[in-house]
Each structure stands twice: as C-alpha cells, then as structure tokens.
Amino acid sequence: MILKKTILKEDIMITKDYLPNHPEIELYQDDTMLRINTDTMVLGEFLNIYRNDIVLDMGTNQGALLLYANLFHPKKLIGLEINPEGVSLAKKNMELNHIENAEIICGNIITYKNDPVDVIICNPPYFKTKEDNKGVNNFKAIAKHEGELTLKLLIDSIERNLKDNGTLYFLFLS
Secondary structure: OOOOEEEEEOOEEEEEEEEOOEEEEEEEEEOOOOOOOHHHHHHHHHOOOOOOOEEEEEOOOOOHHHHHHHOOOOOEEEEEEOOHHHHHHHHHHHHHOOOOOEEEEEOOOOOOOOOOEEEEEEOOOOEEOOHHHOOOOHHHHHHHEEOOOOHHHHHHHHHHHEEEEEEEEEOOOO
C-alpha cells in the first residue's frame, strides 16, 4: 500500500490511500482507527455479488469492504458501524468514489434489524482478550477484540438480517 497524502486534522491523522489491488479506488483512513489489512483485502477479493443484490457490511469502519462490493455494481450498499467517526469516514469514502447507492448507518450489530438483505459481509472482532489487555485505543479494541459482541450475538444478527438463501461473506479466526 502506498501512502499518497496525509492530512492532519484536529490532532487526527487522516491518510488518503487506495484499496489493495485497486489503485483506482481511493479511500481515507484514520490512523487512530483500524486500517485496512490483509483480512480486508482477502475478504474483499473473495466477494462475488450480483447487480440486483442489496449488500450489508456489518462493522463497516471506513467502508473498505463496501468499496470492494461496489466493484460488482450492486443495487444498494448498506454499511453498519457503531463508531460515529467510522460512519463519518465511510460516508466520505462513498463520496470520494462517487457512490450514490450507499447508506451508512450508525448502529449496533447486536440490535440492528431491517429488511433482510441478499448479501452480508462481516469481518468481526474475534480476539478473546482480557479487558485490561485491549490497549488504550477504544476504536481499535472494539474492532479487534470480542467484547459485548459475542459470536452468538453476531450470528443471531446475521440470521435476522440475511434473506433465506442469502450469501454470507465472513472472516473468522477460530
């Protein structure tokens, strides 16, 4: 990944970057939040989405997986993110890439319920870590470490929000 431009804003470092393997797709990343990584790239490159699909990314962060999903020109993209800063960044990334069929929602995966979608993408937090070992950065702790969002609650939410015969793209370390 090549760093293109860094913008210092209110003591927060925002980096303008691009999707791995897709230098034509730019995105902003906040250095205080979880940045795209190998998991993001592997999951994004594995997607196969149809034009009439409605796609929900649970825990969208800055919207990188939505940008990968958009390569298939789906009917609608929905990003669900608990962190308001992540919501703001995901919206900026949709605007940056001129994506008009995206809706970014600030909400909790545990309680989220809407019309079932065709595709769910999820790269959930999966490290089981003691509270005092999660570090001082709350944004990264929520994104990386299982806490309030357990695997069971995540599966319950997927079941509520995915259509029968829908497709789940899920990355989980067991």
